[in-house]
Amino acid sequence: MAEPIIRMENIEKHFGKVIALAGVSVDVLPGECHCLLGDNGAGKSTFIKIMSGVYTPTAGEIHFDGAPMNFDDPRDAIDAGIATVHQHLAMIPLMSVSRNFFMGNEPLKRIGPLKFFDHEKANKITMDEMRKMGISLRGPDQAVGTLSGGERQTVAIARAVYLGAKVLILDEPTSALGVRQTANVLATIDKVRKQGIAVVFITHNVRHAMAVGDRFTVLNRGQTFGTARRGEITADELQDMMAGGQELVELEGSLGGTV
């Protein structure tokens, strides 16, 4: 079996009195799609924010590429090859799509001794990448604020896919997407996984998880129920675990099995 590209061990995160994560261990292999599932407030976003350097863990260890790693800043994680689509997207509405696309990773061109933002290249790549995701923009200088929620999400995903050298983290990337764009995102996950990139995929949709996931980790109130491999678990079992077991069985009954 391959070595994990990133291994998180007994990660804890406390926000004052709130214990968001109480010792979660997850590892991600290159070329796999690792799904993180769990109820609202389970701690999924907090967990991946530690992976992407937004938060430093209160306790626990991170190993990246076999070596212990401390991300002090999102920059460190990006430089290590970890790209993230955050639940709240990290997009700036007042700025153009291409400026957002390359925010923090601007392509440069040299003029004499000076380096300038290569707007031409940025615009072209942005348009190309967006077209690949099934969105045709009016123009690369369109402000992100004028895009729909799903279009914004697509820009964020396209950006992360473009930048994600080793690990791609997607926090509920399909929550605002239409059918075609969702299919596109799932296909993209499948494609980058085959290129050997590790994907961490957070979703509330079990069908989406089952469609692309290789392994599944369910979080519940800051703890993990462990990790299951594809084939070891059915969609129904996952669904039950995500909701914390019991209650959903009762709910399901009252809703006539539609959940």
Next chain:
Amino acid sequence: MSDASNVTPEVDERIKTRSRFREALIRPELGGIVGTAVVFALFLLFAFDSGMFSSQGVLNWSQVSAQFMIIAVGACLLMIAGEFDLSVGSMIGFAGMIIAIFSVTLGWPVWMSIILTFALCIAIGALNGFIVVRTGLPSFIVTLAFLFILRGFTIYLPQTIERKTIIGGISDAAEGDWLAFLFGGTLFKGLFQWLGDQDIIETFTRGAREGQPVVDGIPMLIVWAIALVIFGHILLTKTKFGNWIFASGGDAEAARNSGVPVNRVKVLMFMFTAFCATVFATCQVMEFGSAGADRGLLKEFEAIIAVVIGGALLTGGYGSVIGAALGALIFGVVQQGLFFAGVESSLFRVFLGVILLAAVILNTYIRRMITGER
């Protein structure tokens, strides 16, 4: 027949200009462009004979506008990065006073006094920024504190050292100093003499300077203003750092999560604002030959007004250096133009208020069109 063939291209042309006009419409600096056009049109119409457009008049309002521009560039970039600096005016007074104390009271060479003053003031700018990013306090409050602290020192220092609030004698000290020339000198003297000789610009007709042009060159103040505007514009629109400035002011957290070193950007912009204030102060000290404890009063607001007329968003993330420069130009032309036109000077404030309101309303409208803000 010939009429018809003449009309067709004219119609085409109009369509083209209109579409180009529409393109120009969706620019952040449109408010500034319209304002500048209106102001110049008004003064050309009503005050053409007032001397405002003689070479001396042009120099006069150019110099005043250049002063505004120098501090507006700093304020503009800082505002786009999401912060304010209310200590600019006090910094101007403080920097001038420090130069005077170093060079006159202590008798140090002027070039050394200027360099040390720049270092000190930029360090204070860095401190401003450092406190803001470390504590997370609004820059409004932090720099307000420095507004008082710096002004206090600017009054206290000369009073205790020299027992007065104005220190003069800098002109003598600066005589022949290479660095002083960079702030108080005049460029293209030969060209202006030639222009005078050719009767293109006015010359003195009597007195000791008979035959010399009334305006003997371009003051370094104006050179600084133009250089800073060009620098600021290129930095903001054409570099990676410019993208970081927009991002830091647009949404600091989103920028940080994307790998933008937001704190570094903000601190650097505070330092740049302090640099601009010190340029202003040094030019002023060299021009007057003295430093006064009340110099620079209210300049921070004038800078912010120029920036806002120029289309920048008060809450950060959006704006234009060219717009801010036009805002400064409007400011200078109106202030001096009303003086030339002999209008009661208190009306300046009325005029300014009207322009500010009109520009901001227009700018808000344009910005909503560009950014889809609701």
